[in-house]
Amino acid sequence: MTASPPSALADAPPRPSDAAQPLIPSAAGRRRGGRVAAWIAIGAGILVAALLGVSLFGGQPWAKKAPLDPESAAPDGARAIVQLLEQHGVRVDVVRDTQSALDALHATAATLAMPDSPYLSDARLRAVADAAADAVVIDPRARSLRTLFHDSRPAGFATGALAPACDLPAANRAGVISVAAIAVPGDGVSVCYPSGDAAALLRVDRASGPLSALDGKSLLANEHLAEHGNAALAMNLLGTRATLVWFMPSIDDSDLSAPPTLGSLTPEWVSPVIVLLLVAGVAAGIWRGRRFGPLVEENLPVTVRIGETAAGRARLYARSGDAGHALAQLRHGARGRLARLLGLPPSASAASVADAVAARLGADPRMVHAILIDTVPAGDRDLARLAADLRDLEDAVHAAVRPEGTTNERH
Incomplete structure (x- = not known):
């Protein structure tokens, strides 16, 4: 075999392995780099959102405040009446445990605003009410009506506005009010704003001072305070003394054997962080929830009978000669x-x-x-x-x- 001349070897094109690699990355490499950069951006966005949520909500309670909470500006909160009372010189002390409420009521002759709470036993509910000079149950239920108002009981809801129709000066000065829940009074219970056999305001005279009950959700709530004489009646009942103790019982203060909830056991910043992570995850899913590139065709195996293969080869041989x-x-x-x-x-x-x-x-x-x-x-x-x-x-x-x-x- 004759060797090739040196000039032919020199002019031969380089083999693929010897060729210089391209300096510009391929399209596949660019796509992989783009996907990696996109996931890095998603992770960074989630981290920034989590840090922002902690900074915004870390020092604030995430859980929605209870209805008639004096610090809530929500439609069902009671912040508006608290501000009115403070503008008229009434000091409002918000307490959230029984011992603080008893200490505040023993320190001075004060008015007590208190809802009926399922976290307190009958004995503790009665003890707090008896410690107040004046007491107003702002969210009465069957238990508090039975325990504190001589076996009174709920009677459903009234429709429209109600007139005082009683000799109570605080009610007569307020005039007509809009109220929803009414109750049937027990023995020795005086009433105002009657509706049939029931009434919207129940009142028991005690040696230490009066004990009243009314539907605060339709009277004291921010969204209803400006209706009719609601604000005037609230001021007349809650502003009779220089100090108002607003007691909002919590589950942590319960004297019952109820287990704590998951929300009370977790730190306050956990809920906003979880919500932000979920929102970020949904946004990332919507953003990246598509096909990565075009569909890829797959060559599937085909089964051919032996006779067809032999006949095909024979025809090829005959055609080629x-x-x-x-x-x-x-x-x-x-x-x-x-x-x-x-x-x-x-x-x-x-x-x-x-x-x-x-x-x-x-x-x-x-x-x-x-x-x-x-x-x-x-x-x-x-x-x-x-x-x-x-x-x-x-x-x-x-x-x-x-x-x-x-x-x-x-x-």
Whole structure:
């Protein structure tokens, strides 16, 4: 073999492995980099949102304040009446546990504003009410009406505005009010703003001072305070003394055996952080919730019958006119079958198979080599003749190996 001249080697194009790598990143690399940068941006945004939530809400209670809470500016809160009382010189002390309420009431003759709370037992509710000079139950329920107002009971709701229709100066000065819940009075309970057998204001005279009950949600709440004479009645009942103790019982102050809730056991900053993380997660899902790139086609395997494959190859060989290649395939199959008949290993060479066939038949090795290896067909006629010789050679070997049968094992 003649070596190539040096000039030809020098002018040969470089191989792909020797070519310089492109300096510009591929499109796939850019897409991967863009996805990584996007997820980094999402993580940074979530972290910033969490830190912002902690800074905004870390020092504030996240849970919604209870209705009639004196520090709540919500529609159902009572911050407006507290501000009115303070503008008229009444000091409002907001307490949220029983001991603080008792201490404030024992320190001075004060008015008590208190809702009926499921966190307090009957004995504790009565003890706090008895410690006040004047007391107003601003959210009476069946338990407080029964315990503090001589077995009074709820009677549903009134419709429209109610007039005082009593001799109580505080009610007469206020005039008509809009109130919802009413109650049927028990023995020894005086009433104002009657509606049938029930009334909106119940009152019990005690030695220490009066004890009143009214529906504060429809009278004292911020959204209803400006209706009719609601604000005037609230001022007349709650502003009779220089100090008003507004008691809002909490679950932490309960004297009952109720288990604490999950909200009372977790820090105040947990809820806003969880909400912000959920919002950030939903936003990220909406932003990135799409397909990454176009659909990819997948080449699925196709099952073809052996007969179709053989026929297809035969048509290709016939169309190409390559008799030598067709004969090579016929010889390869024949040598494999002859090797199995003679007990030769699969790795046996073509010459070894030809020698074994000649030895078995006692034939001229040159003739067997010509049929199995050497002869090159000049055309289709030679191909047909050599194919017949291969078939006859196989039949002869088969008859020599298994003389009792004549079945042809060729496949």
